Amino acid sequence: MKLARVVAIVVVIVLIGLGGFVAFAWRSEIAAIDPPQPQSFDAALVQKGATLAALGNCNSCHSAPAGKSFAGGLALPTPFGTIYSTNITPDPDTGIGRWSEAAFIRAMREGVDREGNHLYPAFPYDHFTKVTDDDDKALYAYLMTRTPVRAEAPANDLPFPLNVRLVLAGWKALFFESGPYAIDRAHDPQWNRGAYLVQGLGHCGSCHTPRNALGAEERGQEFAGGEAEGWTAYALDASSPAPVPWDADALKAYLASGWHAHHGVARGPMAEVTANLGTVPDEDVQAIATYVASVMGPPSDAAKARGDKLLQQPGVHQPGTDAQTAGTQTIPVKADGQDQGALIYAGACSSCHDAGRPLPYGGIKLNLSTAVNGPDPSNPINVILYGLPAAEGQKSPVMPGFQGVLNDGQMAALLIYMRTTFSDKPAWKDLEDKVADIRKGDREMTVHAADGTSSAPANPTRQNTSW
Ligand code: HEC
Ligand code: HEC
Ligand code: HEC
Structure with a gap:
């Protein structure tokens, strides 16, 4: 009862x-x-x-x-x-x-x-x-x-x-919190335009912010780095792993063209973002760059000095040109010794990444690469396995894929060599398994024309006049 x-x-x-x-x-x-x-x-x-x-x-x-x-x-x-x-x-x-x-x-x-x-x-x-x-x-x-x-x-x-x-x-x-963007009076209109676009339509945080177990973006960790379609979407806050600190000019060039001489290329899901940003008015990309630079904050003196030093090495591309620093033709790395990763790098990679070649084949010096300095090896594994196919009809970065050439063990040895040589970050773990996993996914690289034309939205003039 x-x-x-x-x-x-x-x-x-x-x-x-x-x-x-x-x-x-x-x-x-x-x-x-x-x-x-x-x-x-x-x-x-x-x-x-x-x-x-x-x-x-x-x-x-x-x-x-x-x-x-x-x-x-x-x-x-x-x-x-x-x-x-x-x-x-x-x-x-x-x-x-x-x-x-x-x-x-x-x-x-x-x-x-x-x-x-x-x-x-x-x-x-x-x-x-x-x-x-x-x-x-x-x-x-x-x-x-x-x-x-x-x-x-x-x-x-x-x-x-x-x-x-x-x-x-x-x-x-x-x-979920609904409601339109509220202007932040402490900042100027350009910053606010950037914040509005980044937090709103651009939904940059949906990839660049970590998510909790229920798939929601973590509050208070905006832009601390996330994951998208098997790619790492790097932190865009003060913890950015980019070896050369970003500034608003570099961000603007990268976002509008999908490439920057001191940072490399936009790959995977980010390629679609930059392809689209290549089609929008300059002021909007400028505003986004201004806001993102402010989220990152000015680099520490140590980070700035480190970046400047990296840019003084021979063979670094100059922004906005095909030229390299100081006219020195650098010599590709030759490996002596028995390190398998070093041998692979010297044989398969160095002629493009160290010889001061211009685009489309001249890759950046890999000690400038966020991919090699990031928290997770997914992005470099994706790029090395599947390469960067040419965007049709233009001088875009091109790199061959090595999926048929390097086995999982060789990939792991190469990645260990790259991490120790081109970065001072802690070693990546379980590389062989990670390579095998990514290989199973067999994902194709999407590469868009750097000016955005290959995936621009359909012709903005009226198409639909039939009814
Ligand atoms: C990250 C991927 C993504 C992006 C970017 C995106 N959408 Fe969607 N959208 C979806 C998905 C997935 C659904 C379906 C959701 C569902 O079924 O509940 C959807 C649903 C919708 C719907 C509801 C349609 C219906 O039939 O119920 C509208 C409207 C819409 N999107 C508009 C837009 C517009 C406008 C944009 C660009 C400003 C956009 N979406 C960008 C993934 C996206
Ligand atoms: C034919 C020339 C060529 C060869 C060979 C080549 N690369 Fe590349 N690589 C490029 C170009 C061009 C890019 C795009 C520009 C950039 O980001 O450096 C690139 C990009 C990269 C990136 C991304 C850098 C970034 O953060 O943007 C990595 C990592 C990389 N290559 C590693 C390798 C490795 C490892 C090998 C050897 C197994 C190799 N590459 C062989 C031309 C080449
Ligand atoms: C669909 C997921 C996605 C969205 C949306 C997205 N990104 Fe990314 N972003 C990535 C991925 C993945 C990478 C890393 C790939 C690479 O190295 O290019 C990246 C790389 C970057 C980088 C280079 C960071 C570095 O240190 O190398 C910048 C800057 C960036 N994104 C800014 C933005 C901004 C600003 C927006 C919004 C306008 C945005 N992203 C929206 C996925 C995304």
Whole structure:
């Protein structure tokens, strides 16, 4: 009797709790509309939206390899399962053609779809929430004037209960803060523009900030370094592992072109970011660079002195030119002794990395490379195994892949040699296993034209005039 009463009370409490949660989690549907006429959007607004879409990398996630722009279907692997990006072309049945502007703004601000379902944060609305209504309106105008594509996104592959969208309300209650970017009056407009873009549309933290066990970015550790698609996204704060400290000028050049003479090339997922940033107005890249430089802070005297010393060695490329320092043609490293890694390096790598060759074949001196000085060997392993294919029709950095040439043991020996010779950081661990793992993933390198043209958003002028 007593026990039955306790059980009944517990059941009632649980039901009230559930009811309260559902009421809290519930979002209403926003009525479907007839797809707006593309002519109804102002051309200048559409153009502005094109730039914002490039800043937000909408094309990178919403286009599958060889698929149509913005038609979705890209598989995004997460530690919890695979989530597919959706079709954001104005197709009325499979895209967002029936979404009103208000429904679109709600999705960006709150991560809720038109019908009221919570969206997975693989869609980085934890950043997009900071975007202003005006910018969302421009993005909406841009997307609604794209060619509608009929394409259904594959169903997500997530285990119960993560496949129930209602549970996302719990995730949001714990980790999500909605609302547009608030201007920081302590800083000038350029810094604020940069902060707005980096924290908002650019969602730089979604790769460069570490995540907790539930996949949310760690508060208080913004830009302390994260992981993306099997690549290390290096710290962009004071703990940046770059051997030559970054400054705003170097950041601007790297972000807009995907390469800097003192830092090397943008690879993997960062290549898509720089390809897009290559298409946006100079002031925006400048603002992003200004803000990131301020997050990093000025280098310590010791770091600055160390960087300056590295730049005085012969064979360093000069920013903005093909030339190397001091006219000295450096001689490729010759290995004496029995170190297997040293022998491989001298035979296979040194002629490009130490001989002062210009681009496209002249790699940076590897003691300048963040890859060799980073906390994790994934990036150099990716680059050495798969190389850097040429971007079509231009003088972009080119490096052959060594996956068919070097076995796991030889790769490990080479990496140990590089780490001890070109860095003063602690040794990497379990290299052979790591190489074997990455080899299994067999990922292709994506390389975009350094000026961004290869993956620029689709032509920003109206495409969709057929209906
Ligand atoms: C990091 C990858 C990523 C980026 C970048 C990204 N999205 Fe998405 N987006 C997704 C995923 C994944 C979904 C699906 C989420 C889900 O199913 O819950 C999605 C869903 C959406 C939706 C909801 C569509 C629907 O049918 O429910 C909209 C609208 C959207 N994205 C717009 C954008 C815009 C605009 C941009 C650029 C400013 C953008 N996305 C950038 C991954 C991304
Ligand atoms: C044909 C010339 C060539 C050869 C051979 C070559 N590289 Fe490269 N490598 C390049 C170029 C060009 C780049 C891109 C510019 C840059 O970042 O240095 C590059 C980039 C790299 C990077 C990334 C540097 C960074 O942080 O941006 C690493 C690491 C690297 N190479 C290691 C090697 C190793 C190890 C070998 C030998 C197994 C090798 N390379 C052989 C030309 C070459
Ligand atoms: C999709 C994931 C992703 C996003 C989004 C992203 N990055 Fe990166 N970023 C990376 C990865 C991975 C690397 C390392 C690869 C490499 O060495 O180029 C990187 C490298 C960098 C570097 C070079 C750091 C160094 O020391 O070599 C800078 C600077 C940088 N990112 C800035 C940004 C900024 C600014 C943004 C936002 C506008 C951004 N990133 C957005 C993944 C990302």
